[in-house]
Amino acid sequence: MSLSLLIFILIAIATLGSAAVALALKNIIRAALLLVVSWIGIASFYLWADAQFVAFAQVLVYVGAISMIVLFGVVLTRRAPVSVVDTTVTPSMRAVAGVASAGLVALAVVWGILGTELPQTSSRAAAPVVDMRAIGLELMGQYAAAILIVGALLTVALLGSVVVASHEEKLMKNEE
């Protein structure tokens, strides 16, 4: 077993394990913090796959921003300051059906992957060279329209989320 494969397997076990434990936990703050570990694992997968730029983007966006958004959401939507919000895994047919259908999807997709012929370029020497300068030039050249559209999408989405989140308050003010 080569060193690269060993590192990949360690990253995969850390990511999948922390994600599985996080999504089965009752305490939602611990779940959010464990998911941060999982996102760091995904970022280290990107580093393993020689996509440093994406790894930094993952750390900035997920570990930095989205985890903060989630923690804000947890704090803003808990009723009592200490009591655990009702996050029990519903002991119902729905939970069993959800896990079973997810397992079936995983089985079907893994079966499909294993039955597919994929290109065999597993040598580490074949890593494509990516430098930040070239990415920046391409983002400002070939992909300029795309980055403008993404910027507009982010602006519209954030404005829309502000409107959605403050809707109720406005109504209450009008009633008063």
Next chain:
Amino acid sequence: MSALHLCLIFSTLLFALGLAAALSRSNAILVLLGVELMLNAANINFIAFWRFSPQFASNPHAGVIFAVFSIAVAAAEAAVGLALIIAVYRHYKNVRLQDADQLKG
């Protein structure tokens, strides 16, 4: 089994974890985190195909840039999702999805 197979299986398992959480948890925040995990699995696939496909010579940065755009869209989705959760909480004083069963405000 090549490295691409392993990466795809890794992302499939991550996707299945997110799907199980999104289907079976009743807390809206955990459902949103499950959706985020599924998006992450898609990003892993982008990077895996970019890294292990033999045709990257024609456009070596396409996969990286695609993944970065996808992360940006995921960030927008997380913000909108949390805003919806806060709106649901304001209305129902709860984030259990079973209780949020009306479209009418």
